[in-house]
Amino acid sequence: MKKLLILGAGTAGTMVANRLNRLLDSGEWKITIVDQDETHYYQPGFLFLPFGVYNKNDVVKPKRYFMPFGVELIMSPIDVIEPDHNRVKLSDGRVLDYDFLVIATGADIHPEQTPGLAEHEWGQSIHTFYSYEGALALHQKFKTWQGGRLVVNVIDNPIKCPVAPLEFLMLADWYFHERGMRDKVELVYATPLSGAFTKPIASKLLGDILGQKGVKVIPDFMAEHVDPDAKKIVSFDEQEVPYDLLVSIPLNMGAAVVAKSGLGDELNFIPVNKHTFLSDKFSNIFVLGDAAGIPTSKAGSVAHFAVDTFGENFVRYSEGLELLPIFDGHANCFIESGYGKGVLIDFNYDTEPLPGRYPLPGVGPFTLLQESEANHWGKLMFRWMYWNILLKGQELPLPSLMSMAGKWAK
Amino acid sequence: MTTKTIAGKTVQVNEEGFMTAPAEWTKDIAVEIAKEEGIAELTPAHWKVIEFCRQDAAASGKTPTLRRITAGAGVTTKELFALFPKGPAKKVARISGLGKPEGCV
């Protein structure tokens, strides 16, 4: 029996376990997956928790629900990967050897990396919605908050879902309006980028939408520390941004086990081939999802397109054929913009997000880089698709490679 | 893809003004782009960073991120901000004739 070991049963690990379980011959392959946490979190839902749009039950389910028959799920923290010996040690003492390894241990927030952030004001005047607990705590905070200057700050890039901070601000605009206190709330976005978003055309268009909603953008702001008593964030070049309520997107880093195993870069992301996900160093290790150091968004939709191209490629490779360089960095993100509307962006390694229309037979078209109600429904539909289609590794009615159809190129 | 003449040499640049062929880069070009970025003079401290970035990119095929520069070139983030004000990673990349750092996606 050949052994395929998957580390991490989050979005990418679960999808790939399902996909490969279907594609590989069960008489020849033994698939094992390891995770430390019984619960699967629908992380895109964290955005909606503070505003009470979703509640707890919308975003958590047991991981076991999504594991196909035939895949062994082991619950334990992973202690270390020993690629030179083709084996992985678990914290519960077990040692697992493998023929092929897929690392899908994701990325997580590290507020402790920024002085002043996660100290005595954490959970008081400083919050985050980038974790389940954080998003629920912020919901409680909002219930009694009287208004003031709300600053959203991204510590550094890359972050999971780079549009989520913008969505948070646009939802905040809507939420405080609904509560009749929008005039008491100042919305500020302090970002290390030179504009609202990473790519130029989207940055301009999204920046315009933020402007219309009365959100002030402070670009090129790289926070060095937070002064929790004076309630201000201070940048490396000594700019200061005062706040009453700070909503932080702390530093995102890959899993600690990656660093311990000597596999990661400065932020514990693992260098891989951006078209095949094969490790730069080991010919039997692949990295999928947020754990991979590739120049595309860290997003569930990207992980999905990645798994789509990876499945058959892996089968080829395991039969001794070469990997095809097929993944194009495709990302497709619905951006919730408040008042029942949304914006859609669709891009890849080579093509930045462009305005236009995204054709989708039966449901679409969705408007690209422009607000519409259809995009809002697309976003809400995404949760249903996530639990019911995506995780089970089934195909979506979306092409995994980006298409130029409907886009307005220059 | 367009071209631009910098310090008397015609080089390829992308729509954001980053050079796309690192081999076309020269020290004179660096001095010229630095001026465009508001840095009047490149001191030895600047050159140390630029040289690290050139070497690192040649070895890895990727433009180094801010964190990689501070870890590899032996400067603190604060010093980098003093040398290359505002977005240091992006500025150094432009001056060093490299693409935009990949952290920005």
Ligand SMILES: Cc1cc2nc3c(=O)[nH]c(=O)nc-3n(C[C@H](O)[C@H](O)[C@H](O)COP(=O)(O)OP(=O)(O)OC[C@H]3O[C@@H](n4cnc5c(N)ncnc54)[C@H](O)[C@@H]3O)c2cc1C
């Ligand atoms: C606020 C927010 C909003 C988002 N919005 C969107 C959106 O709208 N659209 C979108 O496409 N994406 C969105 N995302 C991003 C998306 O959730 C992630 O990109 C996706 O979940 C990544 O999947 P993954 O499998 O790589 O990592 P994860 O799903 O995080 O899974 C990693 C798994 O590894 C396990 N693990 C890690 N280390 C160890 C260890 N040492 N031992 C054992 N187990 C370990 C963890 O327990 C976890 O289960 C959002 C994310 C956030 C935080």
